[in-house]
Amino acid sequence: MRLRQLAWRATYELLGARVRRPEWAFMNYGYAPVDPAGAPLVLDAADEVDRYCVQLYAHVLDGVEVAGADVLEVGSGRGGGASWVSRSLGPRSTTGVDFAASAVSLSRRDRTGPGLRFVQGDAQALPFADESFDVVVNVESSHCYADMEAFVAQVHRVLRPGGAFVWADLRTAADVGTTRAQLTSSGLVAVEHRDITAEVLHALRLDDARKTELVREWIPRPFQRALRPFAGLEGTRNPEGFAAGTLRYLSARLERPA
Template structure:
């Protein structure tokens, strides 16, 4: 049984190397996760962030946000150099919308639109989150369903590793940003994938304002959430799927966790800016 699950897992990962299948596979996967999360309590899906220095609990949260502290800290860290107040913001790959709702209520953008490939995830977002200016749409990162020069800030958190065409996504970001607008980005890549990402960034016509590898901060977060995530998986997921799911959520001791810890998988935070004059 375990062997069958592993073979299927390897098959799924291998399939993601075929661009045309990537969309279908990831949409199927994230639709499935949205469908199976019957309690609707998986509102954030990233690996999280814990600062290296100072208090580990610097971010003030409401009690109902505490279960999502580390994934919210990743959102907070990625937008820390930006002023969202009064801006038009797009989040691409918003998942279940917990990050978008947090940013909308804390930083008061004029409008924040969350876009995701998974129609079921978007339906969950609409049901779970209501705030002034906050909305959700189904759409693909490589063909954003919005007008050109419509926003000041694009946010993209731990989603781009799924994309069939990263260059196309970055060119879409350039299209939808106003001059001077910024992309706040974070995601993980293998060493080879990071080289391709850097080539994509160099070719996209956006200027790099800030860059930081945050593996250690992400691993610190995974250390704190592993037990709770594994307990949830034990409770909700069939035994044969547990190794795959534990790896997916980056639980301590899994290949994903080990690669992030020893640097074979790099986790990068980038801030890119569209030039004022085109």
């Protein structure tokens, strides 16, 4: 697990150092309802190009009181999600933390929003005081961590009593039960568990042509083949695993007891 974590760190540092385009704000797979009901999520014109990625944040935060809250995103990547939260949902403050120094540098340079800041730090040793946040967000990042239970213990520590932890990520079908147990391992109480594989796979398919073109335009040619699986493009391992049922995409909302 430690070697895998080091490999992910090296990958994200390389991406941040070599691909510094401000237009690349998100790295998640996205979310698109298979059978939409009701009005679509209203977005600013500048966010529309990243609609599916933004919709994944909107999904995990649905039902959470963000207005006036202190929000932490763990694994904030290139900063698009934290920026959208700060600009759109009315929190008092939004903090993004990421282990990749290059990603933090990009986020500080390119992302704006009221009360928004970015900090370098480790998800398994968060650099914040106890009970600092009302909401903790973790989107498509925890599969990189060497110790999921250590991460959840840190979330419990930095959450205020009554605070919410929202999470989304992919796992093998065999690991679903273990992952759900890990999410409650430090005393957080599950409010909702969902399997959103169909919605994530739908988003990947809808956004495939755009992402394929961006890989061609933005990624240096020697790295393009390696980035295709990272981006979840058609024909690569993860979309095929979602379609076959061997890989699942999960979301959850948990609370720290008051």
